[in-house]
Amino acid sequence: MNSWNDFIRECTACKRCGLYSGRQNVVIGRGNPKPVPLLFVGEGPGEQEDIQGEAFVGRAGKLLDLLLEALRIDADCYYIANVVKCRPPQNRVPTREEMEACLPWLRYQVKALKPSVIVCLGSTAARAIIDDEVKITQIRGTWIELKGGLVVMPTYHPAAVLRDTRKREDFFLDMKKVRSRLIEMGVNT
Numbered sequence: 001m002n003s004w005n006d007f008i009r010e011c012t013a014c015k016r017c018g019l020y021s022g023r024q025n026v027v028i029g030r031g032n033p034k035p036v037p038l039l040f041v042g043e044g045p046g047e048q049e050d051i052q053g054e055a056f057v058g059r060a061g062k063l064l065d066l067l068l069e070a071l072r073i074d075a076d077c078y079y080i081a082n083v084v085k086c087r088p089p090q091n092r093v094p095t096r097e098e099m100e101a102c103l104p105w106l107r108y109q110v111k112a113l114k115p116s117v118i119v120c121l122g123s124t125a126a127r128a129i130i131d132d133e134v135k136i137t138q139i140r141g142t143w144i145e146l147k148g149g150l151v152v153m154p155t156y157h158p159a160a161v162l163r164d165t166r167k168r169e170d171f172f173l174d175m176k177k178v179r180s181r182l183i184e185m186g187v188n189t
């Protein structure tokens, strides 16, 4: 893969795991394919994302967009991707095998987009990126530094926040930390 276009072409044709058979679209991500300070990683496409071929366009995505707007984080500053690019049936959590099969695509996205900060939206993303065994309720809101210097903020998945409004405040606080960190880094959000 030499370019983003090659990546799109190869990822769109991917059959590395069984999720390919139920998909309508491979959902690569949302945002400009150019270096961005901030990368969000969700779990995998839901129904609307599968139909429209775009990440976080359903209810969870609307909540995320609202929050980003409220925090004045410009759409130019971020890209939104998922751990798996094809919708798991009935939105079940992707299996370890499915995640492992798909992770090279996300790794390519990280290499190409060169984010300074990654926000893991929910436990699937946190497990894929930080550690296999983490519990999102325990680690959310704390900065974690990966090898190579990338910093990661784990937080709740916006769909979980929609289901349980008690999570709303923490979700908001975590995202405020992200915004402060970007400002500290000199990013004009």
Ligand code: URA
Binding pocket: 042, 043, 044, 045, 046, 049, 054, 055, 056, 057, 058, 060, 061, 082, 159
């Ligand atoms: N949930 C996710 O994890 N990803 C999406 O793209 C949409 C909903």
Ligand code: SF4
Binding pocket: 011, 014, 015, 016, 017, 018, 019, 020, 026, 084, 085, 086, 098, 101, 102, 105
């Ligand atoms: Fe390929 Fe990922 Fe889709 Fe599986 S989920 S078929 S690995 S793009």
